[in-house]
Amino acid sequence: xxxxxxxxxxxxxxxxxxxxxxxxxxxxxxxxxxxxxxxxxxxxxxxxxxxxxxxxxxxxxxxxxxxxxxxxxxxxxxxxxxxxxxxxxxxxxxxxxxxxxxxxxxxxxxxxxxxxxxxxxxxxxxxxxxxxxxxxxxxxxxxxxxxxxxxxxxxxxxxxxxxxxxxxxxxxxxxxxxxxxxxxxxxxxxxxxxxxxxxxxxxxxxxxxxxxxxxxxxxxxxxxxxxxxxxxxxxxxxxxxxxxxxxxx
Numbered sequence: 001x002x003x004x005x006x007x008x009x010x011x012x013x014x015x016x017x018x019x020x021x022x023x024x025x026x027x028x029x030x031x032x033x034x035x036x037x038x039x040x041x042x043x044x045x046x047x048x049x050x051x052x053x054x055x056x057x058x059x060x061x062x063x064x065x066x067x068x069x070x071x072x073x074x075x076x077x078x079x080x081x082x083x084x085x086x087x088x089x090x091x092x093x094x095x096x097x098x099x100x101x102x103x104x105x106x107x108x109x110x111x112x113x114x115x116x117x118x119x120x121x122x123x124x125x126x127x128x129x130x131x132x133x134x135x136x137x138x139x140x141x142x143x144x145x146x147x148x149x150x151x152x153x154x155x156x157x158x159x160x161x162x163x164x165x166x167x168x169x170x171x172x173x174x175x176x177x178x179x180x181x182x183x184x185x186x187x188x189x190x191x192x193x194x195x196x197x198x199x200x201x202x203x204x205x206x207x208x209x210x211x212x213x214x215x216x217x218x219x220x221x222x223x224x225x226x227x228x229x230x231x232x233x234x235x236x237x238x239x240x241x242x243x244x245x246x247x248x249x
Contacts, residue, residue: 128248129210136215139241154180155245155247165179170200216239
């Protein structure tokens, strides 16, 4: 019994002993205070009252309760709850709003003022070297039909034939004159001159003109006229030319 009690006392901590002693001291103080009050009340009580009290049957003493030490149960250490690790949410960084670049307006296109084109200075017409310029064309086979002539036209600035104009025709070892207007059925400014081998040059005898030539019928090539079937429409010694002397000033 004592051993068990000793074991229980050993389980009482120093703090619990201090609490127990404090309770006992408090209880004794209460008891002493009560006894002091009773003694003072008895002493101050009048004799007549005190004698009457003594004459009464003594009250049965109420036994004081026996203080039974209750073993203090040492609480088992409460398990400290280990906090569950709560993962800290990763803070997702909100992307900073990049403002859309504002398109910088292009500077206004300068208005192009088109200047009126300056007309080019008229090219001065070259002054002809002669009053009459000459053009030459070889006749085709069907135009020629075997002839060997110089067909000469002399025209004024309006394109009209000029009669009575002498043309000097020269060749190796000789020369001759042909005069316009001798074949008026063609036009007044027309004449012709037959060639016989060799090379020929010609110009207006009495007017300022260009010199044409040399022109020759000595072309060793045969050309047939498909219309007439003439196989020698153009052939050796049978070629003809059309010459126009045009007045330009």
